[in-house]
Amino acid sequence: MGFFLDTAYRSLKKHGEELCGDQVAMERIGDRLIIVMSDGLGSGVKANILATLTSRIAVTMLKEGAILEETVDTIARTLPVCSVRNLAYSTFTVIEAFEDGRVHTVEFDNPAYILTRKTESGIPEKTMSTIAGKSIWESDFIMDDGDCLSVVSDGVLYASQGMILNQGWGWEDVRDFLKDSARAEKSASGIALQLSVFCNVLYDLKPGDDATVLTLAVRKNEGLTIFTGPPLRAEDDRRLADAFLNASGKVAVSGGTTAAILARETGREIEAEISDMDELVPPTSRLEGADIVTEGALTLARTADLLEEFLSPTDDDIFLKLRKRNGAARLARMIIDSTDITIWLGSAVNLANSDTHIRSLDVMRIMEAAKSLGRNTKLVMI
The missing domain is CATH 3.40.228 (Dimethylsulfoxide Reductase; domain 2)
Structure with a gap:
């Protein structure tokens, strides 16, 4: 019998903006779940549109059976590059999960995913390839009951910068927070909400950037x-x-x-x-x-x-x-x-x-x- 793929995400939009520049798209096909979290450069309407395009293009193409190279190439050709900063207008992370616990990830310029396990914690081995001029990191691993995979946008890492603390709390601090949350909360919704609420507090309820947390918890059916x-x-x-x-x-x-x-x-x-x-x-x-x-x-x-x-x-x-x-x-x-x-x-x-x-x-x-x-x-x- 397969696992239950429990997913949830929470987003905070930058203070003063009407729309969030981070977007999450999901599709279930039988025992397969595809999730894409995209972060548009900057904030507001423009970032929202580009992040939405990225997430929907990736989910739709992968759902229809497109290979990774074709999907990334389409995104690269569809979205422009900022001429001033020479940065892609939208970064993304793709998670492809199966009910038997198999997981495949694809990362482009987002903060590295965070994997917490009941018995161990760490990042599986990743391989780097260049597709359409972009450095793409991929990994394959198996998740078991109680394991939790989280992806955050950089607005989470920067939380509190210039506000309550002098510096953002960083990837390692977010990882430790998620490890504690995974012990206290069984559901992906609870874990994602805890981190989102804490980020908002660090930002003094006025987020200085879009901040999104996406969580996938692999669980036995209850x-x-x-x-x-x-x-x-x-x-x-x-x-x-x-x-x-x-x-x-x-x-x-x-x-x-x-x-x-x-x-x-x-x-x-x-x-x-x-x-x-x-x-x-x-x-x-x-x-x-x-x-x-x-x-x-x-x-x-x-x-x-x-x-x-x-x-x-x-x-x-x-x-x-x-x-x-x-x-x-x-x-x-x-x-x-x-x-x-x-x-x-x-x-x-x-x-x-x-x-x-x-x-x-x-x-x-x-x-x-x-x-x-x-x-x-x-x-x-x-």
């Missing part, structure tokens, strides 16, 4: 099944319980009525928890076979809020919010850290609480957030 809402027909209560008993990976139950049905059908008891009291989110419970049991409508709404904030953070304390012990934070972390998410959504109208429609909307928000994180998602209506 399933999560969420049960919420009673079935439309009472005769389906047993079906719901059977799905609960046979669920693989982690299991979450959201809603008091749902938990009561599962407890009744399985002959198990629900026990209250008092260690996660929170003024905004109702407390959780325990049920044998479930990793977490939460209240329904309020918790799901807060979970959706946290996931949306994680995807497009409005402040820098999202990690603090996600590390709280309340049910919404715990459920959001489970979703972020999983690779395959199945939600069983009951369709019955709750006569004691008119939250059925609201619950469905929040479930849809959670599903959309999970898809944006690159997770495999499945919705079962019952």
Whole structure:
């Protein structure tokens, strides 16, 4: 069975600019993933256009089976060279990854990629060739469960220059930060967001350059099944319980009525928890076979809020919010850290609480957030 290729990127645009001059393009073809991160010279609209052209040309040509020499030659002929600095208008890094762990990289003038492993850390051997007058570095290696490959634009290396510190923090410092992040965060999204937030802080929230981090984490598939809402027909209560008993990976139950049905059908008891009291989110419970049991409508709404904030953070304390012990934070972390998410959504109208429609909307928000994180998602209506 192949690995799950967990990918994410975060970009900061230069302060005062409308567009970011770094661009990332991705394409999945079967068990193959192609990623291109391009950095346009300078910043603003011009850099954005040229970086976009570079990333899209590379992804499209490689997807269609073009060889590297042909792809690089096309990019070189399409994009001009700055006559003043004699530099290419756009640099790039290409990652071609397969679900069996094989990885091929191509680098042109971007900072060297950073590879962190569970057992070792370092850069695999690279070979240099000249294509269309450009020095291209290539490498081939195998990634295993828990390994993480990151690419950053030079704006990350320069973070804090002239701001909080006198110098940028440099490639080695970024590597050490990513190694620590990879120990603390399981998902590519979490790793990329940590570095992006820290860069923004170093820039005093006013980035002096476009700064992008792209992360590929190779992981074993980790399933999560969420049960919420009673079935439309009472005769389906047993079906719901059977799905609960046979669920693989982690299991979450959201809603008091749902938990009561599962407890009744399985002959198990629900026990209250008092260690996660929170003024905004109702407390959780325990049920044998479930990793977490939460209240329904309020918790799901807060979970959706946290996931949306994680995807497009409005402040820098999202990690603090996600590390709280309340049910919404715990459920959001489970979703972020999983690779395959199945939600069983009951369709019955709750006569004691008119939250059925609201619950469905929040479930849809959670599903959309999970898809944006690159997770495999499945919705079962019952």
